[in-house]
Amino acid sequence: MTFLEVQNVSVDLGEFHLAHANLKLNKNDYMVIIGPTGSGKSVLLETIAGFYNPDNGKIFLEGNEITNLTPENRGISIVYQDYMLFPHMNIFENIAYGLKKKIKNQDIIKSKVLEMAELLKIDHLFDRNPETLSGGEKQRTAIARSLIVEPKILLMDEPFAALDVNTHAYLTKLIKEVITDCQTTCIHVSHNFNDVYNLAEQVAVMKDGKILQQGTCQDVFSKPTHNFVADFVGVHNVFEGTVTEIKNGITTVKLKNDILIRSADTPPKTKQEHVLAAVRPENIIISNEPFLSSLRNQMKGVVEDFIVRGPTVWVATNVNGTVFKGMITLSSYDLLKIEKGKEVYISFKSLNVKIIDVYES
């Protein structure tokens, strides 16, 4: 059953129009909305949260219309890029804030705050004030504060945009665990395609106030209707396959024509699962001879095409019907004497193979 439905919603903000937005989300889905700056991602999110009134269309949550409900009455929490913590409250009080409106028993409040803070690994920060926290700690506090009231939906507006690369990576992993743990339905707005890659089950692509495409990662990756997605997928090697083995931390994915790819990425829950395996072109090594190494992936193919782009060369190698795009330096290209039809070996580390679960909808 559809959990959240945005039905033909339009919002007129003068210069900017959100036009006929349609979205459908099932319970416990993690949706990433992606699109360039100014495309209307925040306006859409804040319309769902109830801060803008649609001129047109309806919004349903659990089958009930919420189009005209006030934000407080929707059961929706929102997390912002700039955290918006209460500066005069310590971390415990920040997290407990929404709960205190619902529950009076101090012991229950304490235990719930502790539980949520442990999940987000901020239980050692209770007595601190927000201004003494790092960006990542502030955002973990903001997320804890939002989740503790058990919202029907958690909305996050570029929650990682102000964080450095390492903190972004750490929080991505943590958020995925916490959201799965809390079984929360989630919409996460981002302009960073890696968030789609790492977090999304559902993707919506926005541009110029319109939702151009919505679907599972598989739908959107395999049939992108917009250049923004096509460009991203185009520069990656994204392959459909089935998990045939999970052993010693290595997952084996079988692609068409029995090509096997080995990945050290977090394994899917079960074997036989339908997944996407992805490798970035810069992680593919091309050689003329097979070589002995610890690389888990090495296969023989034929150069199908190549493009020289300044100091780098893109080489498309056909391995038994599957094309791997590699990116090498101009000097390697010279050294290897790359030409169409040449037999080469491609190799890549299992560490560089990302597994993307395919969620059947």
Ligand SMILES: Nc1ncnc2c1ncn2[C@@H]1O[C@H](COP(=O)(O)OP(=O)(O)O)[C@@H](O)[C@H]1O
């Ligand atoms: N309250 C508002 N009134 C008028 N225009 C707005 C308002 N809020 C946002 N906009 C405009 O709507 C457009 C989309 O904004 P926004 O949703 O914030 O984009 P995104 O989040 O995708 O970067 C922008 O051009 C912005 O200036």
Ligand SMILES: [Mg+2]
């Ligand atoms: Mg925005």
